[in-house]
Amino acid sequence: MARRNQHSREELQALAIQAVRDLVAEHGLEKLSVRKVAERIGYTAGMLYHVFANLDDLILQANADTLAQLLEAMIDCPSPEAREQLQHMAQVYVSMAQDHTPLWKMVFMHQMQNAAEVPEWYQKKTAALFREVEVRMAKLAERHDTAQIHLAARTLWGSVHGIALLAADDKLVVAGDVNAQAMIESLLQHYLNSWAEA
Structure with a gap:
């Protein structure tokens, strides 16, 4: 060195x-x-x-790198179709949770010490992920307003995150040992069909 x-x-x-x-x-x-x-x-x-500044700052800086890599992989989809892009994004998200569990968990489970506020620069990093989801959901149902798209993106991704967390903790056996990617496909198919028709 x-x-x-x-x-x-x-x-x-x-x-x-x-x-x-x-x-x-x-x-x-x-x-x-x-x-x-x-x-x-x-x-x-x-x-x-x-x-x-402190350990929190060090962790957040490391998490920002992980988020950047995750987002880059999520939006790197060859298909121009919004539905297929969302499917790809969710599959990448779950794959990272399974293949790089400690780093994935550090991003989504780190708690700031002494209940400190998460800095604005880091909030913008996490918001970028939801923004990419919102853009694609808007394309599937342009008649929805901003508030509806905002809510739907977070509802959908909260469900994706739940599957990813179960997969990361190897807890899907409690659901009958169902494949995580199959669950993602089912979730997106039904949710997006309903979203597009609403």
């Missing part, structure tokens, strides 16, 4: 974020600490506090 003074602030930030991702993938979020991140990259915890 390079000497400490050979890393710029941006490089140190990138090293720390990658260390967070690696540590969480290896040991889970509950065992993460600034000290462990610092040890992983060969710095002191005090040095990291010059780059990140």
Whole structure:
């Protein structure tokens, strides 16, 4: 590893974020600490506090990277059809929950310490996902107003998230060992059919 003074602030930030991702993938979020991140990259915890406000900030920065990768994969669909794009988005979401469970859970289950507010910049990152869902749902039923689209996108994605969570925790056996992707297909088929006809 390079000497400490050979890393710029941006490089140190990138090293720390990658260390967070690696540590969480290896040991889970509950065992993460600034000290462990610092040890992983060969710095002191005090040095990291010059780059990140606290552990929450470090986690949110790492989550922002995960969200960016997730969103990029979700919108990378070859079909121009909104319904097929939504199907692809949901399948990618569930696949990430199953294949990269610790990182996926860190995004959606991290709780801010001391009930601190989630910063606005991070709220915008999470809102971007819903915005992509809203755009496609609007194409399926343009007569619906903004409030209806807003509600429907969150209702649909809340259901997708529930399936993803069960899949991530390997709890689908309680539903009769049903395939997660089959559940997603069923959910979207019935919900979107109803949405388009309403």
